[in-house]
Amino acid sequence: MNAHEFRRRGKEMVDYVADYLEGVEGRQVYPDVEPGYLRPLLPTAAPQEPETFEDIIKDVEKIIMPGVTHWHSPYFFAYFPTASSYPAMLADMLCGAIGCIGFSWAASPACTELETVMMDWLGKMLRLPAVFLAGEAGEGGGVIQGSASEATLVALLAARTKVTRCLQAASPGLTQATIMEKLVAYASDQAHSSVERAGLIGGVKLKAIPSDGKFAMRASALQEALERDKAEGLIPFFVVATLGTTSCCSFDNLLEVGPICCEEDVWLHVDAAYAGSAFICPEFRHLLNGVEMQPCGLQVDPGPVHQPEDMPRAGALIIYADSFNFNPHKWLLVNFDCSAMWVKKRTDLTGAFKLDPVYLKHSHQDSGLITDYRHWQLPLGRRFRSLKMWFVFRMYGVKGLQTYIRKHVQLSHEFEALVHQDPRFEVCAEVTLGLVCFRLKGSNKLNEALLERINSAKKIHLVPCHLRDQFVLRFAICSRTVESAHVQLAWEHIRGLATDLLGAQKEEKTEIKT
DSSP states (O other), X not given: OOHHHHHHHHHHHHHHHHHHHHXXXXXXXXXXXXXXXXXXXXOSXXXXXXXXXXXXXXXXXXXXXXXXXXXXXXTBOSSSOOOOOHHHHHHHHHHHHHOOOOSSTTTOHHHHXXXXXXXXXXXXXXXXXXXXXXXXXXXXXXXXXXXXXXXXXXXXXXXXXXXXXXXXXXXXXXXXHHHHTTEEEEEETTSOHHHHHHHHHHTOEEEEXXXXXXXOOOHHHHHHHHHHHXXXXXXXXXXXXXXXXXXXXXBOOHHHHHHHHHHHTOEEEEEOTTGGGGGGSGGGGGGXXXXXXXXXXXXXXXXXXXXXXXXXXXXXXXEOOSEEEEOHHHHSSOOSSOEEXXXXXXXXXXXXXXXXXXXGOOTTTTSSSOOOGGGGSSSSOOOOTHHHHHHHHHHHHHHHHHHHHHHHHHHHHHHHHHHXXXXXXXXXXXXXXXXXXXXXXXXXXXXXXXXXXXXXXXXXXXXXXXXXXEEEEEEEOOOTTOOHHHHHHHHHHHHHHHHHHHHHHHHHHHHHHO
């Protein structure tokens, strides 16, 4: 394919993508295929001779699309959103064309410097404490990871390295193996499974802290676990606080957990993978309170957003969090992958991951003026992902992004109200952002049967969770194009299937009696 054909095929592909997204509502949201469907439809080996672009596109519709779950359908209400916008797609095209591997400043200066600036822009939109921003000479800073799972693992490994070096400095005879077997990390019993996975990969114990009646981690339960483990000779070193849990979007109590981590000298990582996008709205910024505290213990007033001169200054605050992460690729219209992570002290990361073979060194690396992001992450290579942020932030503006978040939250409350109107159903957790957890009043088996009917019909798509011992259905507002009409239709569909299910069960009981 030469440049001339690329121009022609590129325009065709843009049309295909636009047609797909404009028409995705008409496609069945969940595919009608069985495991292994694809292999028989493809040759057993790659072709020896070139094939035409037309044939490939025909096969996209014939082979690929039948097996696609349409995450951007307005009838997709499962998991959490995955962000999508035309500006981000255009930026991804440019990223692919430039094709740099930005592991160091020298590998592509614009790739590194735009990321640093975009992470500062985003940090200011969230009103993060200034200590987390790189600025021109900050000790902290932001980095784009591939996912929140990576961010949690990176934070855990950095914390592990930091505590190990501190202990060995105090007691030179201590071996790394001796320390490792005593290290303990903590997270709520509602934390994402990726936190447990980080503990497995990091080779440390991870203990689940029982959550309260609102599915939140509280100070008393965490303190009890810390004291018990210290009495047994273990070494607490890492706590993950979740803001917006996957199961029900509950929020760990940062205002309580932060001071404990500070007093115990334990690394506090804040995982706000889904909910973090909402913090750009002033009315939701209080959900992040506890990342920082004023010395008197008063909560920080979030005030107006995106005004740098109004940013909290590090000197006036106690900063409890060591690292903070959320996913713009979930709810901020920046396509996957783009997971934003900030650290209070960048040397905590670079101290854990820094290696400098001669083939990666460059003349500016010790100038103190640049960042080599290979020292901030697990892989060496990295794409020019900040282009997506730059395009989206400029073409939507902060106000446009706030409007988008608020629309989703309003739709979730609309669905919540519909559930409350039907006495057969109940809402199972507080609705704060874009997720509603609900169920039929009755047994877990009844709700499992309802979910089976919903997903078998393939008109909408939902996934479940367990809250304590209850099987619960999750209704997440996901699509960029979802409107009130889609929510209303989804609810009527759910109600209809519930009516059929309850009727069938009633008939079954009648037959058994007779």
